[in-house]
Amino acid sequence: MTAVSVNADPVGQGTMSAAVFHGPGDVRLEQVPVPDIGRDEVLVRVAANTICGTDLRILRGEKTRGVRRPSVLGHEFAGTVAAAGADAGGFAEGDPVAMAPVVPCLRCVHCRNDRENVCADRRAMGYEFDGAIAEYVRIPAAAIAAGNLFHVDADLPLEQLALAEPLACCVNGFGRSAVRPGDTVVVMGAGPIGLLHTQLAVNAGASRVVVSDLSPSRLRVAGELGATTTVDVSERDLLDVVHQQTGGVGADASLVCIGIPSLVDEAVRLTRKGGSVNIFAGLAGEGVSQVSANEIHYRELVVTGTSAMRRRDYEMALRLIETGAVDVGRLLTHRVPLSDAAEAFELAGSGDGLKVAIVP
Numbered sequence: 431m432t433a434v435s436v437n438a439d440p441v442g443q444g445t446m447s448a449a450v451f452h453g454p455g456d457v458r459l460e461q462v463p464v465p466d467i468g469r470d471e472v473l474v475r476v477a478a479n480t481i482c483g484t485d486l487r488i489l490r491g492e493k494t495r496g497v498r499r500p501s502v503l504g505h506e507f508a509g510t511v512a513a514a515g516a517d518a519g520g521f522a523e524g525d526p527v528a529m530a531p532v533v534p535c536l537r538c539v540h541c542r543n544d545r546e547n548v549c550a551d552r553r554a555m556g557y558e559f560d561g562a563i564a565e566y567v568r569i570p571a572a573a574i575a576a577g578n579l580f581h582v583d584a585d586l587p588l589e590q591l592a593l594a595e596p597l598a599c600c601v602n603g604f605g606r607s608a609v610r611p612g613d614t615v616v617v618m619g620a621g622p623i624g625l626l627h628t629q630l631a632v633n634a635g636a637s638r639v640v641v642s643d644l645s646p647s648r649l650r651v652a653g654e655l656g657a658t659t660t661v662d663v664s665e666r667d668l669l670d671v672v673h674q675q676t677g678g679v680g681a682d683a684s685l686v687c688i689g690i691p692s693l694v695d696e697a698v699r700l701t702r703k704g705g706s707v708n709i710f711a712g713l714a715g716e717g718v719s720q721v722s723a724n725e726i727h728y729r730e731l732v733v734t735g736t737s738a739m740r741r742r743d744y745e746m747a748l749r750l751i752e753t754g755a756v757d758v759g760r761l762l763t764h765r766v767p768l769s770d771a772a773e774a775f776e777l778a779g780s781g782d783g784l785k786v787a788i789v790p
């Protein structure tokens with residue numbers, strides 16, 4: 431760590447545009463100084479930052495933990511190295527890079543137990559550190575030292591690599607369900623997260639991937655990405671469909687990918703004895719859900735949760751994108767210039783389309 435800047439104005443242009451968060455409902459495009467970097471830090475020229483549901487929760491004032499104001503939001507990004515400090519080993523100007531945004535302490539009990547994603551002293555881009563809804567973003571020394579910044583394949587559009595972050599969270603969550611070839615997997619929700627889980631289930635060899643949602647257009651995309659059955663829950667009962675398809679047995683694994691608390695009970699009821707339920711989505715409000723604990727008890731269900739990602743989940747996500755095993759391009763429905771960041775947030779919040787990328 432270095433307190434003294436050794437590389438002030440590393441790109442020699444003084445100021446940059448950034449979308450600065452001042453409080454709920456208040457994001458302003460401002461000219462701010464280009465971040466200084468220390469000897470062990472890297473400055474990244476942002477190619478794209480995709481908007482996350484969490485950003486929207488911050489903007490609505492629903493999420494406040496770790497959020498500073500004023501600050502720059504944005505934790506799903508990729509770009510190229512604009513400048514690298516002398517001791518920021520392995521990075522050179524022009525390198526395409528992407529970043530796992532959760533910087534773990536590597537020392538706490540959670541880090542030592544393979545749970546760096548829920549590190550007690552975690553710091554994250556877009557929260558404790560300024561994020562990437564800006565022209566440039568500083569990659570702090572702790573992130574460089576922990577290996578959070580990754581070299582990426584130069585042939586892929588960098589906006590697709592920004593989606594390694596949500597995919598990494600899905601890799602983390604999906605891993606808790608131990609899906610095996612031939613399984614029946616239920617994905618509740620066909621938003622970006624549900625569509626990524628759908629592809630992971632197909633890749634894992636699931637024989638049936640049942641995806642539910644209220645949006646016909648999202649369900650259509652789920653079908654294109656490998657869902658074997660799509661269920662519009664305004665027309666059909668998901669439990670009925672799952673029972674029909676499994677001879678009344680239930681799904682091997684179900685994944686809750688929408689933050690509606692009552693869906694947890696539904697997931698519990700449509701999962702077979704000994705099967706697994708992953709509560710992937712953060713649930714609305716206090717997240718209180720009425721669930722029959724006896725269903726979990728007598729039917730020996732395994733119920734897990736998921737929060738964020740480990741660096742290795744992120745590395746796996748990059749590989750899945752770079753090899754084409756997961757199609758993230760299909761999820762990018764809107765590209766909005768940084769100058770229209772406020773509109774980009776509105777668009778992302780409207781539910782039209784899937785992922786919105788802010789492109790400086």
Ligand SMILES: [Zn+2]
Pocket residue numbers: 482483484505506595596
């Ligand atoms: Zn995210």
Ligand SMILES: [Zn+2]
Pocket residue numbers: 534535536537538539540541542546549550551552
């Ligand atoms: Zn830790």
